[in-house]
Amino acid sequence: MNPSTAHRDGLRGRRRILLASSLGGVLLAGVVAGCGGGAGQNGGTTAQPSASSSPNASSFSGTPPSAMASSASEAVSSARASASAAASSASARASEFKASVDAETQRRSATAEEELKGVTGRGNAVSEVAMTGLPRAETGGVLAVLVTITNKTGSEASYAVQVDFKDASGKVVETRYVGAEHLQPGKKEQPIAFSHQPPEPKLTPVLAKAQRY
Numbered sequence: 001m002n003p004s005t006a007h008r009d010g011l012r013g014r015r016r017i018l019l020a021s022s023l024g025g026v027l028l029a030g031v032v033a034g035c036g037g038g039a040g041q042n043g044g045t046t047a048q049p050s051a052s053s054s055p056n057a058s059s060f061s062g063t064p065p066s067a068m069a070s071s072a073s074e075a076v077s078s079a080r081a082s083a084s085a086a087a088s089s090a091s092a093r094a095s096e097f098k099a100s101v102d103a104e105t106q107r108r109s110a111t112a113e114e115e116l117k118g119v120t121g122r123g124n125a126v127s128e129v130a131m132t133g134l135p136r137a138e139t140g141g142v143l144a145v146l147v148t149i150t151n152k153t154g155s156e157a158s159y160a161v162q163v164d165f166k167d168a169s170g171k172v173v174e175t176r177y178v179g180a181e182h183l184q185p186g187k188k189e190q191p192i193a194f195s196h197q198p199p200e201p202k203l204t205p206v207l208a209k210a211q212r213y
Helices: 003-036 065-116
Strands: 129-133 144-150 157-166 172-183 192-194 204-212
Touching: 065 157, 065 172, 065 204, 129 157, 129 204, 144 157, 144 172, 172 192
Parallel strands: none
Antiparallel strands: 129 144, 144 192, 157 172, 157 204
């Protein structure tokens, strides 16, 4: 073989070896890069989550939205129930109070009427009683008069008052009785005499009798 030809063949062989080594290094680097793309600082690999995988509910903190909505609904229902119960209780107490007031008013009215049965004339306490008409706007359209009873004596006393409601001709259409019991000297009470008659014809309240007993 010609020495120059052998020399050229040797050069070609070394080039093939170098090229194969370079290609092998590139392929090896690609494989390492593909495997180590998710590596952490400690050299370990981290699996990437799949886009189609569902999150683990146990990893969440707090209350799920559905549970929060349910708790809020229960709180609102409880508050409404409490408010309804309170309103019912207040209404019941108001009804009881009104009933007790009405019963006391009726009792005092009956007592005053009884006390005035044997009284002749206008009684001994007309000067201790005054009357003031109440605006119908404040009484729901009902004719009512505020009766002010003042004990002007030096000792405890009770009072019976008769109020007559008269029409334009002076005829007594209705009579109401109010009173005050165990009134101390200088003290006063202000019961109200209500007419049960319709707004028309118009009536005028008149102090008929007032007796101290």
